[in-house]
Amino acid sequence: MVNKTTSMQPHTLKLPDIFVNILINLTENGMGYQVVKVILKSGRVLHQQKVLNSSILMLEESESITEKDIEKIELEIR
Numbered sequence: 001m002v003n004k005t006t007s008m009q010p011h012t013l014k015l016p017d018i019f020v021n022i023l024i025n026l027t028e029n030g031m032g033y034q035v036v037k038v039i040l041k042s043g044r045v046l047h048q049q050k051v052l053n054s055s056i057l058m059l060e061e062s063e064s065i066t067e068k069d070i071e072k073i074e075l076e077i078r
Contacts (some may be wrong), residue, residue, distance in 0.1 A: 002075075004032060009061060010058045010060060010061065010074070011022045011058075011059055011060075011061055012052075012056050012057065012058055012059070013056070013057040013059055013065070013066070013067060014055065014057075014067070014069075015047055015051070015054075015055050015056070015057055015067060015073070016067050019067075019070065019073050020054055020055045020074065023051060023054035023055070023073065024054040026054075026075050027075070032052060032053055033050050033051060033052050033053075034050070034051045034054065034075060035048055035049070035075070035076045035078075036049050036050075036057075036073050036074060036075055036076055037049070037073070037075075037076045038057070038065075038070060038072075038073050039066065039070070039071045039072040039073070039074070040069050040070060040071060041069055041070070041071045042069070044063075046059075046063065047076060048076055049071075049076075065070050
């Protein structure tokens with residue numbers, strides 16, 4: 001019997017160097033990751049997004065954005 005879950009699986013987005021260069025100089029929230037706020041060019045804001053190694057954005061399966069949609073990335077203030 002297969003157990004189907006209703007949770008969305010994450011997918012990844014490789015961030016452009018412009019964002020990597022910013023994130024690499026900011027503090028990590030844990031070993032190898034940062035929790036960020038992603039501000040899209042549309043004005044929408046994605047809160048509490050995880051970035052691995054300052055370069056890989058983890059997104060929920062339901063999010064369909066590309067690197068061209070991103071205006072700015074900031075560390076999320078808790």
